[in-house]
Amino acid sequence: MIKINRKVEYALMVLKLMNEREATQLTTAREVCDLFNTPFDTTAKVMQQLNNEGILHSQKGVKGGYVLSRSLDTISYKELVELIEGKKFMMDCHEGPCEMLGTCNISQPIKRLNDYLITIFNSLTLSELLSDDNLLALKRPKEVHIDNCPLMTKA
Secondary structure, eight states, X not given: OOOOOHHHHHHHHXXXXXXXXXXXXXXXXXXXXXXXXXXXXXXXXXXXXXXXXXXXXXXXXXXXXXXXXXXXXXXXXXXXXXXXXXXXXXXXXXXXXOTTTTTOSOHXXXXXXXXXXXXXXXXXXXXXXXXXXXXXXHHHHHXXXXXXOGGGSOO
């Protein structure tokens, strides 16, 4: 199972909430914290990151807050994860310290798995992910073109 970073979870919570609201309705970090019981400092930092990357737009002042400035149809899950975590999405045996690197027999399968997940997460929009429709499971395999994916080719 893929582990989702807490900051990514908070970003998804914020974006889903804001996407369900009127486009002009402001949302504050305090409001998000009160609704979802998330820590204020982390939630505020995540919202600030989203603002700095142009996904949210901040309005300053006593009655300030944030609004969405990009459609969730234009943001992939991969883009969000990389933005929040500050690093490329990958599971690469060749990058990190691994005592088994010289003797491991699954480094190529892990690379193929990584390539496949990147393909899926790059094509999965936040709008699709955060939708309450159950249609995602039915339509995803037809939309994602896995013909060129190394995981799906025979060795």
